[in-house]
Amino acid sequence: MTVQKPILVTGSHRSGSTWVGKTIAASPSVGYIHEPFRPFSPRPMRVCEAWFDHWFTYISKQNETLCRREIAKTIAFSYDVIGEIKKIESPRDAAYLMRNFSRTIFYRFAQVRPIIKDPIAVFSAEWLAETFDMDVVVLIRHPAAFAGSLKRLHSTHPFADFLAQPLLMRDHLYPFESEIKQFAETEHDVIDQAILLWKLIHHMICKYQQNHPDWIFVRHEDLSRDPERGFGDIFKKLNLEFNGPVKARIRKYTNSANPSRAPEGKSAFKLNSRENIWNWKQKLTDAEIGRIRSRLDGVASVFYSDKDW
Numbered sequence: 001m002t003v004q005k006p007i008l009v010t011g012s013h014r015s016g017s018t019w020v021g022k023t024i025a026a027s028p029s030v031g032y033i034h035e036p037f038r039p040f041s042p043r044p045m046r047v048c049e050a051w052f053d054h055w056f057t058y059i060s061k062q063n064e065t066l067c068r069r070e071i072a073k074t075i076a077f078s079y080d081v082i083g084e085i086k087k088i089e090s091p092r093d094a095a096y097l098m099r100n101f102s103r104t105i106f107y108r109f110a111q112v113r114p115i116i117k118d119p120i121a122v123f124s125a126e127w128l129a130e131t132f133d134m135d136v137v138v139l140i141r142h143p144a145a146f147a148g149s150l151k152r153l154h155s156t157h158p159f160a161d162f163l164a165q166p167l168l169m170r171d172h173l174y175p176f177e178s179e180i181k182q183f184a185e186t187e188h189d190v191i192d193q194a195i196l197l198w199k200l201i202h203h204m205i206c207k208y209q210q211n212h213p214d215w216i217f218v219r220h221e222d223l224s225r226d227p228e229r230g231f232g233d234i235f236k237k238l239n240l241e242f243n244g245p246v247k248a249r250i251r252k253y254t255n256s257a258n259p260s261r262a263p264e265g266k267s268a269f270k271l272n273s274r275e276n277i278w279n280w281k282q283k284l285t286d287a288e289i290g291r292i293r294s295r296l297d298g299v300a301s302v303f304y305s306d307k308d309w
Contacts, residue, residue, distance in 0.1 A: 004113040006075045006132050007238060011139030012201045013119040014149040016220045019253070020139060021117030023231055026249045027240045030115050031107030036074055037121040047100055048074040054161040058168035059124040068131065075116065075132060077108035122201055123168060125208065129215075135238055136212070138205055140303055141220040143296050144289055147194035148280030152262070157193050159183040162200070172204060191288050195295050202299050219303065224273035227254040
C-alpha cells in the first residue's frame with residue numbers, strides 16, 4: 001500500500017501541538033495519530049507497537065532499529081488487531097481496541113495522509129522527516145507561557161532521561177551536560193525545570209531552523225492572534241484544502257466567547273486564543289518572569305523581542 005506524504009507536528013509540549021494537529025486533521029484527507037513516542041502509555045491507548053523507555057527519545061540512523069519498522073506500520077495505518085485482542089484485560093481495553101481498529105481501517109482504505117502529533121518526538125524530528133519523507137510543522141511558544149503552563153499543571157520532568165541517552169547527549173545536548181546532571185541529581189522547582197527544558201528543546205529548534213528552511217515554523221502567539229490566517233498559511237504549505245468546515249472549527253475553538261484560560265490543573269482546547277497569549281502574566285510572579293528572561297535571553301532572543309515580554 002502506498003502511504004500518502006506524512007505530516008509531523010512537533011515542538012515543545014504545551015505549545016499548541018494538539019490544537020494544531022487536530023485542526024489539520026479536520027481535513028478529510030488527513031488521518032490523526034496521537035503521540036507514538038509517548039513512553040509508558042497504557043497498552044490499550046497505544047497506536048504504535050514501538051516501546052520507548054524515556055521521555056524525548058532520540059532516534060537517529062545509529063539506533064533506528066528500535067522503532068523504524070513499527071513507525072512505518074503506524075503511518076501506514078497497520079494495526080495488529082489479533083495481537084491486541086490477546087492483551088485485552090478489561091471492557092475498557094476492548095473499547096480502546098475497537099476505536100483504534102475502526103479508525104485505522106477507515107484511514108487506511110480512505111488513503112488519507114497520516115499526521116503524527118507528537119512534541120515528545122521533537123529530538124527525533126530530523127530522523128522522522130528524512131526516513132519517512134515527512135512535511136514538518138514545528139511549534140514555538142514564549143518561554144514564560146511555557147513555564148506558566150507547567151506551573152499551572154504542576155508538571156515536572158525526569159532530566160535523567162536525557163543522560164540515559166548517550167547518542168542524544170553526544171549529538172545535541174553536550175553543551176548542557178553539567179546542568180542536566182545537576183537537575184537529575186537534585187530536585188529543582190517547576191520554574192527552574194521549565195527554564196532548562198525550554199532551553200534544551202529550543203536549542204534543538206534553532207538547529208532545525210538553520211538546517212531545514214523548508215520546514216514550517218510557527219509561533220503559538222502568531223497563530224493565536226490570527227488563527228484563520230495562520231492556519232490558512234499552514235494548510236497552503238501542506239497542500240491541503242482550507243475549506244469551510246475547517247474554518248468553522250477554527251472559529252469555534254478560538255473565538256472571543258470562549259474562556260480566556262483553562263481551569264486550574266487542566267488542559268482546555270476551546271479558548272479565546274487572543275487573550276490566552278498573555279495569561280502567563282497572571283500565572284507567574286514578577287520575580288519568576290525576571291528569572292525566566294535573564295536565564296533564557298540567549299536562546300529566547302532568537303524567537304522573541306523585548307516587546308514580547
